[in-house]
Amino acid sequence: MTDLLPRIKELLTWAGGGPAAFADAIGLPRPVMSHILSGRNKPSLEVVQKILAGFPEVQANWLLLGQGEMLKSLDSSSLTQAPSALSHEAAAFSGAGNEKGESAKSIKGEEPAEDALKSGSPTLHKKVKQVLFIYEDGTFDSFQSNE
Template structure:
């Protein structure tokens, strides 16, 4: 569960870090200005939609740091995500020997994200 008062402190830290007023921050993440005001006053709790908008617009914001204070801000991906070699691409059989399931499928995997218990993550794009 997110501690609202701690979340408010982290949100205020973001505003200060980016040099934004509450209203300009709301405009940047595309939420109503009153939403930020209500969050900062403690009237409302942050919604999942709000949190996702923040981390999508500001990629330096570590999701786990924003939610529960674990991790760091700004997100230093070089330190938090261990560099590993990407997994090998699966072998694709020639069409004549490939199973019919593979030949008929028009879906492909675009992205795989692995979340670790320490708050770090790895993303693999196709």
């Protein structure tokens, strides 16, 4: 079986944001990510599952076996938009909004939740899996869905 570490590093580079943001995005403790990247520990099944859940566009066969392409869909729009996924999530949770009370999503020009409800946006069918609050002092709280 091939080693997962090079593919995890490739995915980390593709996602952008660095190891801490990657670990936060998939709900993995930062030290665990650090130990995997340093080669101290091998990624567990739980880590692989969290990566695949956090990045559903990643092919499981590619991550596990090194077979096929990294992404399920290789159209140019997904390749150019996906690396900002971590920075977008970090922006969404870095604060409730700016000084004017605007949410991070409305600053980025995306539909606020109320507009999404009216427009029938496909995001309405998404279920929240995890919410992560990152505080200024470097601590964080993570809340997981029971579903």
